[in-house]
Amino acid sequence: MTTSVVTGGAGFLGSHLCDLLLSKGHRVICVDNLETGSLTNVAHLRSDDFVFINHDVINHIDIAEPVDFVYHLASPASPIDYLRLPLATLKVGSYGTHNALGLAKNKRARFLLASTSEVYGDPAVHPQPEHYWGNVNPIGPRGVYDEAKRYAEALTMAYHRQQGVDTCIVRIFNTYGPRMRAFDGRAIPTFMRQAISNQPITVFGEGEQTRTFCYVSDLVAGLVKLAESGEHLPINIGNPNEFTIMELAETIIELLGSRSQIVKEELPVDDPQQRRPDISVAREILDWAPTIDLREGLTRVIVESPRETLLGRQASERAPLTAKR
Ligand code: NAD
Ligand code: UDP
Numbered sequence: 001m002t003t004s005v006v007t008g009g010a011g012f013l014g015s016h017l018c019d020l021l022l023s024k025g026h027r028v029i030c031v032d033n034l035e036t037g038s039l040t041n042v043a044h045l046r047s048d049d050f051v052f053i054n055h056d057v058i059n060h061i062d063i064a065e066p067v068d069f070v071y072h073l074a075s076p077a078s079p080i081d082y083l084r085l086p087l088a089t090l091k092v093g094s095y096g097t098h099n100a101l102g103l104a105k106n107k108r109a110r111f112l113l114a115s116t117s118e119v120y121g122d123p124a125v126h127p128q129p130e131h132y133w134g135n136v137n138p139i140g141p142r143g144v145y146d147e148a149k150r151y152a153e154a155l156t157m158a159y160h161r162q163q164g165v166d167t168c169i170v171r172i173f174n175t176y177g178p179r180m181r182a183f184d185g186r187a188i189p190t191f192m193r194q195a196i197s198n199q200p201i202t203v204f205g206e207g208e209q210t211r212t213f214c215y216v217s218d219l220v221a222g223l224v225k226l227a228e229s230g231e232h233l234p235i236n237i238g239n240p241n242e243f244t245i246m247e248l249a250e251t252i253i254e255l256l257g258s259r260s261q262i263v264k265e266e267l268p269v270d271d272p273q274q275r276r277p278d279i280s281v282a283r284e285i286l287d288w289a290p291t292i293d294l295r296e297g298l299t300r301v302i303v304e305s306p307r308e309t310l311l312g313r314q315a316s317e318r319a320p321l322t323a324k325r
Helices: 013-022 079-084 085-109 144-162 188-196 217-228 245-256 280-286 294-304 307-311
Strands: 003-007 027-034 050-054 069-071 110-116 167-174 201-204 209-213 234-238 242-244 260-266
Touching: 003 013, 003 085, 013 217, 027 209, 069 085, 069 217, 079 085, 079 144, 085 110, 085 144, 110 217, 144 167, 188 201, 188 234, 188 245, 188 294, 201 245, 209 245, 217 234, 217 280, 217 294, 234 242, 234 280, 242 245, 245 260, 245 294
Parallel strands: 003 027, 003 069, 027 050, 069 110, 110 167, 167 234, 201 260
Antiparallel strands: 209 242
16 A cells, blocks of 8 residues: 655645545545644544644654655645744744655655745746746745745755655645635635625735636646656646736636625735746646636635635634644
């Protein structure tokens, strides 16, 4: 049997990855300290092949069985989380990645680092190919996340080059889908929560900044394809269709039939003006491309998510997460 460790497996992307790996017949060991994740995301995974370990990966990771893949996703990911947790973000990107790489080395497992489009910062090259080195402010508020991920990439390449660990790196562009937290501060869950309750939609700046949005099932399929490939250099995974944030707000209002008005608020410091992946490497090497466009993906989120979840009214949304199993 193939065994995969997923750090951050109780988070948004990690839990969808656990679902996919289990559906492929893997045994899945989810290692998460529930800092920004939730047991609710994995509560449906009651199988002998799914193990949850409540553990902070900045400490040594001990797994007492053979492991074939280590998917390292543990990290705060939303701006409001990493701005609230700057040191934890730097530590999980550095010590946490070190420990996850050490686990992969010890088990002779294939290692996948979940990096981010944020390594390109506020990009001066558009769209962003993997060979672009980026434009990051190392001492700005977002620097804790961007530089943690850049360090994690450097550490991963050093483990590969010096220690022969079988590694790969994915640069994930903005992804959305069911299980995003209504109050995680990212544009899609925020706009949906506001639109459902007919509250003002808070567009930052003029809303002319652009992003691309990848549906979560496309994204996790790309992660598994990359892990199962022999590639070692970073690969962008994202949906290249680019929208302004104003267009995103208007689309969500329309799909939800909302009466919300759009209000403009101050643009956060170092908010990237544009972002769009060049996915020619993923197409060529992984034969991967997204299949779900924005309107279809947003509709799926609306249809598949309980209204209370989109509104953030679940008990688990605010209550302290202490449960273990
Ligand atoms: P998330 O916050 O939902 O999930 C992160 C998970 O990591 C949570 O379950 C959290 O509890 C766990 N975690 C955090 N610190 C930990 C630690 N020290 N030890 C153990 N577990 C810890 O975020 P997400 O959106 O699912 O992101 C997952 C990964 O993908 C992150 O590494 C993120 O940087 C990357 N990523 C996500 C996106 C996106 O659009 N969602 C974009 C780029 C990169
Ligand atoms: N954004 C916004 N209103 C919100 C939340 C986000 O206008 O209530 C903007 C944010 O400034 C950014 C874009 O939407 O330009 C995407 O933000 P998100 O946090 O989703 O992702 P990231 O900035 O990490 O790409």
